Amino acid sequence: MTDYRSLEKLPDTAGYKPGDVLVLVGELFGRGYANGLVEEARRIGMDVIGTTVGRRDSDGTLRPLTAEELAGAEALLGGSIINVPLEAGFDMEQVDGQPSVAEQLKKAKPDEWASISFSPDFIEKARSAGTARMRAALAQVMHQLASRIPSGANVLFAHSMAGGIPRARVFMPLLNRVFKGTGDKFLASEGFWNSDLGRLCDASFNEVTGDTFRYLIEESAALRGRLGAAGGQVRYAAYGYHGTAVLVGGEYRWQSYTPYVQGWAKMRLEDIAAEATGNGVVATVFNCPEIQTNSSALFLGVEISLYPLLSAIRNVAGERAAAPLFERCQAMLKEGETVEHLLERADAYLASPLLAGMLDFATWPHHSTREQMELMLASSAELLGMHADHKQLICAELSRIVFLSTGRLMVHASWNPGAAALWLSHDIIARLLHDELGTGII
Ligand SMILES: NC(=O)c1ccc[n+]([C@@H]2O[C@H](COP(=O)([O-])OP(=O)(O)OC[C@H]3O[C@@H](n4cnc5c(N)ncnc54)[C@H](O)[C@@H]3O)[C@@H](O)[C@H]2O)c1
Secondary structure, eight states: OOOOOBOOSOOOOOSOOTTOEEEEESOOOTTOTHHHHHHHHHHTTOEEEEEEOOEEOTTSOEEOOOHHHHHHHHHHHTSEEEEEEOOOOSTTOOBTTBOOHHHHTTTOOGGGGGGOOOOHHHHHHHHHHHHHHHHHHHHHHHHHHHHHSOTTOOEEEEEOOOOOOOSOTTHHHHHHHHHHOOGGGOOOHHHHHTSHHHHHHHHHHIIIIIIHHHHHHHHTHHHHHHHHHTTOOEEEEEEEOSOEEEEETTEEEEEOOTTOTTHHHHHHHHHHHHHHHHTTOEEEEEEOOOOOOTTTTTSTTGGGGGTTHHHHHHHHHOHHHHHHHHHHHHTTBOTTOOHHHHHHHHHHHHTOGGGGGGOOGGGOSOOOOHHHHHHHHHHHHHHHHTBSOTTSOHHHHHHHHHHHHHHHHHHHHTTSOSSSEEEOOHHHHHHHHHSGGGTTOO
8 A cells, every 4th residue: 555645845846848748648627637737837838738538429439539629629728639539448348249338237227236247257358458449549649749749858748537437327326326325315335336336337447547547658668768768858647536634623634535436546546656666667646635626526525625725725824815815715605604614614524523434544445424424415515505606616716726736736746756656735735825836826
């Protein structure tokens, strides 16, 4: 297991210079974490090259983006995109004439979830077909990169891929019960995880969230060698999640969203970075705080630990410097509600004895209990209910601050990281915002 190591001091300025290249491996969405990396890369004059996961036609065929889709994605990225589909996973793979996982699950009924099963042989064959497809696509991407990256340039490969819920209807109601269910609707994550459907998710998460980092590092070996021989430095950074230290009761304490069933795949990602580091490749997983993005929308309650970032910022910057941010947040609340009350309620949740069993780093990720889920979902609803308009949330503002801050920290820390896995806690984010390196974020 990876030792807990948080980034304790702000990184020195990285050696990237104008004309160096950030390669984003994973698509960019409007409020996604990778926006922070793109912003920082651009701020220091790097070029940004993006990738796509491609799209599926109605008959299931994986294809590159159309000209229109490509133009839209390039406009959002503000850079060119290599139009080779990098979709990871195996849910749509057909092997030996057998229907894909998604096809096999088409008629599955949610209430029969516990008895749905697959032949392990089939899953393994589908997985290896998906791996082969992904590796071949990455090789094509590297081929195109070789002609786009100037000789001698430094390159930062950034991995943002995560996911892997197989595309079958049966998962929607089940995962809603696992992540949002209370009372009779509550479904314990452990029971789900130990079913065949849970094992399928595990294999899929490992492939999409974890192993793609290995494929990236391996498929770019020749390019890395060529760039290195010409004097360029190549770095790899991946977004991880393994809990975050936030202020609880006035002290920084490591905590995590539960049930984060992707956690095993995220630890695999850390292992891949450690192995690459052992082989002399500079690869780091940056474990980032909980924020609201397209991907985390399913995990209602994940946002509660974001509120205390406000206290961290105020502690480091002082009341006066933090005042404009506090005022912006206050303006988002209903009349009669205050930021102080909101912070108290978030703290009461995070300090609850019901979560005590889930504060053990060594046994992460933890499974849900009914009491914990009911408390988390009720607290989440209470905090959301303090807002005047659900389209204007304090957590959206804090998420933006976090993705910009982590992007800045990751670009610079990736140059000389000193560890294969680093945690970016609320403490270092607050200190960044108070430092010259964090100028312009708040
Ligand atoms: N949101 C959070 O609270 C949080 C916290 C810590 C770390 N992270 C990590 O940050 C990274 C970016 O996530 P985000 O929250 O910004 O959400 P996002 O939805 O913006 O990004 C998800 C990424 O995963 C890629 N992806 C999804 N399915 C894929 C597939 N089948 N094959 C290949 N790529 C696929 C997407 O293209 C996209 O780049 C992820 O690794 C995520 O685990 C998120």
